[in-house]
Amino acid sequence: MVETFAALAEPNRFRIVELLRSGPRPVNAIGERLELRQPQVSKHLKVLKEVGLVEVEPRAQQRFYALRPEPLRQMNEWLERYRQLWESRFEAMDEVLEELARQEEEEK
Amino acid sequence: MVETFAALAEPNRFRIVELLRSGPRPVNAIGERLELRQPQVSKHLKVLKEVGLVEVEPRAQQRFYALRPEPLRQMNEWLERYRQLWESRFEAMDEVLEELARQEEEEK
DNA sequence: TTCGAATATGCCTTGACGAGAATATTCGAT
């Protein structure tokens, strides 16, 4: 999970992911679209591949990179555990106070 | 968005966020729980606060840090745009081919 | 107002990482 965040924390990598959302693309196409040098693109793709955010499919001498949904699905699952935090916000005040009380006890 | 990812990409910061999911806590309590030196905790909390993942509420001489749902909600919205990627996976093969074709045209 | 607990800040060192440029590799076409 942290690894996925790390991969997406790099602006250019994030842009690559966003671009791939519209479909698989070869390295060069990505570079031209995002105005990145080819070596950088390859390096970023390598990182994305290592965390499973991307997969490759050779096509002649070019390689098409495509998004892999798994890490995103996991991120979604992770987020689910926080969902209650933003749903039911009307009880915000109550919760704060409640938490402060609870906190005093389990303190250390 | 990228900033949020960057904040969560740091293992200890991630742990802090996970810990705060169960409620607000003062700096020391966090440090003890996660076995981190106090200065580190303060620094990490500063980063988390800067990206809006956390907010402070002074309480005597201690400061209670609490999760702020907003960035997580935004992350959820961002994820929504990718949801179709992992729902309806049975058409995986079709899509790949379809994408390859579409790709040939908008090429460059 | 002085002391001490809780927290924040500054400095330093070290390791990780991104960009650039050059070079290596792969593989189809001729």
Next chain:
DNA sequence: ATCGAATATTCTCGTCAAGGCATATTCGAA
């Protein structure tokens, strides 16, 4: 077998961020 297009890898350099440590700050209590 050779050439060239597409991609990967290597090396170097500069920057940035995390941890450790010392110190500053805040604020309630006595």
